[in-house]
Amino acid sequence: MTPQNLSATVAVGSVIGTIPAIGVTTLLSTAVAARFRLNIAATVLVSYLVQPLQILLAIPFIRLGINLFGMEELRLSLGEMQVMFQTDWLDALSKLWLANLAGIATWAALATPIGATLYFILVPVFRKVLPRPVTGSLDSDFTPQV
Template identity: 80%
Template sequence: MTPRSLSATVAVGGVIGVVPAIGVTTILSTAVAARFRLNIAATVLVSYLVQPLQLLLAIPFIRLGISLFGLGELRLSLGEMQRMFKADWLDALNKLWLANLAGIAAWAMLAIPAGVLLYFVLIPLLGKVLPRPRVDAGVAQGTPVEISTGKE
């Protein structure tokens, strides 16, 4: 892989791997990698490797979404959620669903700028780490190379 394609793969997998919706990273990273002709296996692997960050960033994304979309009455403490479920579990599920959607929306607003930044940071780093492709000495010096088509 070239540094550009590998950095795109890592950027896409990394950004999709932290989406605050558990269970959608495989499908989403596969679809995006297929659309942009990236290495699907590597993209999914990177999204799996950053899943601990998904768990760490879920609450901050949800809190950001709550503040962006004016869902200020919802607090995400354990005691508050237990109280909500004891009072009315359907209403609690509805509020938590809306909070999660707000978190996904906050992630979506940050995903493209973060992915682009990660892509451009990784290109020079991976350019130094990845081995250079070998060029045949005859081709590099401009010597004509005979290609056989098999129809002789």
């Protein structure tokens, strides 16, 4: 892989791996990697490796989305969610669904700039780390034997 391809693969896998929607990373990373002709297996692997960040960033994405879209503040502690579900589980599901959509929208707005930044940071790093391809020069008087 070239440094550019590897950088794009890592950037795409990292960004997709942090989407605040559990269970969609494999399908989404496969589709994006296939579309941009990246290494699908490597992209999916990177998205799996950053999934701890997905769990850590889900609540911040959701909170930021709630603030950006002017939604009603949502309490996201376990006890408060249990009370919400005991009071009216359908309303609780609706609120959590909308809050998660706001988090996904926030992620989508930030995905391209963060991915591009990550790509441009990784290209020079991979140029230094990856072995350079061997380029041999052929003598002009060399004729292959048939």
